[in-house]
Amino acid sequence: MPLKKTAIGRRAFIKNTSLAGGGLVLGFSFLNSCTDRQAQTMTAKEMPEEWFEMNGYLKIGENGLVTILSPNPEGGQNVKTSMPMIVADELDIDWNDVLVEQAPLNTDAFTRQFIGGSQAIRRGWSGLRLAGASARQMLIAAAAEAWQVPVGEVTTEAGVLYHRGSDKSVGYGEMAAAAAKLPVPEEVPLKSIDDFDIIGTSKKNVDGLKIVTGKPLFGSDIHREGMFIAMIVHPPAFGLRLKSIDDTEARKLPGIKDIFTIKVFNEDYEKTFFDTRSFNEVAVVVGNSTWEVLNAKKALKIECEPIEDATETRDRFGSKWEQHTPAGMESTADHFAQMEKMAVKGGVVKRRDGDPEAAFKKAAKIVEATYTAPFLAHNCMEPMNFFADVTSEKAELIGPLQKPEFTEQTLSARLGMPLENIDIQMTRLGGGYGRRSYAHWLVEAALISQRMKAPIKLIYTREDDMTDGIYRPAYLAKMRAGLDANNNLIAYHVNAGGIPESPLAENRFPAGAVEHYLAEEWTIDSNLTVGSFRAPRSNFMASAEQSFLDEVAEAAGKDPIDFRLELLDRAKNRPVGENNDYEADRYAGVLKLVKETSNWEKAAPKVSRGVSAYFCHNSYAAQVLDVVVENGKPVVQKVFCALDCGIVVNPDSAKNMAEGGIVDGIGNAFFGELTFKDGIPEKSNFDTYRMIRMREAPKEIEVHFVKNEIDPTGLGEPTFPPIFAALANALYRATGDRYYHQPFLSNKSPLMG
């Protein structure tokens, strides 16, 4: 057993006084409404009389039941199950004796309580293991003391302490009171990977029963006596701001309490990274019930005026940047024309290996292609919402968000209220995908409650959610490849940019595998607000690069998998340049695995296959997609996916996540698109914004994991980016057309009706 210093993340082991003593965690009664039922289904044990807190992550009842707090928000990636599994394994407890609760936001007790960048498990791994292992060590010390035997002779198994020499044993519950009084050990042994007995086994979603029985788990489900419902009315177009409101008619409607405007941020506030807001000033309608507020919202007249050109300083975790927001009413058609122009002009060179221009001059064959992708709306199924109860002394906020610890600071600044008076409670997120990183609606809810001097629940309509978004940017990439007379790739040029950010990752594959390499980027300012969307930037670059490599492989007369493996072999044995941002072996590993599991050379009759592989968020994914054309429409029959994300904590749930990324990617590749006309989003609900539905989803998905002993890495995002290209490449084989522009079914070939 390797010894591990508990100093890493030590703050987490300082006991949190608010959790000490008996009873359930305070302030979470709403979320715990079904704890008894959960207890019934998960464990045969009754709820204990008393809980003994071992550290910030866990407490043990006198009967051996263990409550583990899951520190990060749960948005469907199933961390609420897999994070406690890691604690439980090191604690050496029977999973059936574990109850899971969402931890409160407590930056003293926990580190990095946010979800994003597929980092929850990767960054939580060490701390979670130590939390379980140090509690186990404390129980061992307590037993050794009680039995007067050396600590080294006490062993554990599934919640029981043993001293084999004297044939003694005792349950964790009976030793918990004594153990909780002991100091946290300086150093604790961690299990060796072979000894994991919970990690690596599939455990069901701890909230599964609550979900299928419709229990109140979500922010929008919150009800409080005396609570009002609030909705916003925002300018209908980007490039506009609110000038005035006329609420004469709206105020006459029944159930309406007040109508006013709020400014989300004060003018002199320096916004941080996640403080993005489309329209800083919005009108607010507050009333007794949702239906009444909806009616008044329709009756409210607002007058808007154009915004001026503006530049503001923003703070990205300590480093400042100037954000320029141009005036004007933007349209999609202009966007693509502007991007074409910028790409022709060329951009800032981010990486150059060898002499690309000379290499292109002597190339025997040159392949060129341009790829584009539109703005996307996140379209979480649960529209943005938050509950707020703000008084002069304190602010209580409950709802779904991805970055509570950053939002807490924003709110503290906006209300002028110290952090300790702010209590943010995390509910299950009805989808996040990046959108809930930008919790301006929490600030809005707080300001509304403050003004109303009452608890309120702010809910966005679907239309608000879609037309007042923080979108995935639009992108364009021009790719160029040069082959020599022997069909070796000797030159590669990527020229990529977007509105308003560049998607380029210049050190990723095939950088390092090509002698002469050039990567350049450019950006175009915009007043459309953008932010993280599942695998930011990668979600476009993977589709461009992996579609392009398919075309280059074809020009070289090579099998697309063999072609990639050749390049990876080069990157491994004779790497070009420095800072290549991938491990060639692991990259090749997933390609080989998907080649084998899909039986690559032997596609079923009438099936057209496409392959793609990408590395992002510290994980490697390769996919083979099988498509058939039925009645002129593409039908995705099957997707094979190989993943290397290190140790897989909860295999079945990891597969679910991988499947989700694949379905989401196919959906966005086929249909995803938000267009703008004179600043107005042209789609506002699911009648016009096409989402993938069951009929368009793959009939089957098969996921395989590379087995290794590497600490776990990202899983929520890595299967999303490559699938766009796997689909495009399969469609090419099915139809003879290359799919350069997303969404594919709007840029349709004649085959696709």
Added chain:
Amino acid sequence: MNLIAQTFNIIYNFKEIFTIMATFNLNINGKTQQVDVDPNTPILWVLRDHLQLVGTKYGCGIAQCGSCTVHMDGVAVRACMLTVASVGNQEITTIEGLSENGDHPVQKAWLEVDVPQCGYCQAGQIMTAAALLDKNPDPSDSEIEMAMNGNICRCGTYTRIKKAVKIAAATKTNA
């Protein structure tokens, strides 16, 4: 440039709205519930705001996503566009009333397959699936796809939903 220079005056269409409140006796999950609301109120908001039955979700408000699916006399309907006045004494079943202890074959199958990711759409998915199996106990793949096509799952759990519907069908057929 004229567009930019212009001041925009945005006027939302103001529709004549009924403001008369009325009392309705609704049959929900086997119980009579009395509510005092505008007759145009969609049953979705009656359930969520007035009866605190929040398992039925709001997703789009225009019957496009299926998150609000409930049963009316056993038929799957979208609660977001069904006015309280049109319900009359027809029996409404919500996810909370589908079974006593979460043991309806569809719910059990959902747990067995561990379908949900975020879970927000799943009550609607389950209600659609339960209504399908009541009508058609042994649906084919394409019948499942047809019935479930009105329910969006943004997380992309469709392959698991289909698998769970088949398991539920098998359990019901064998029961």
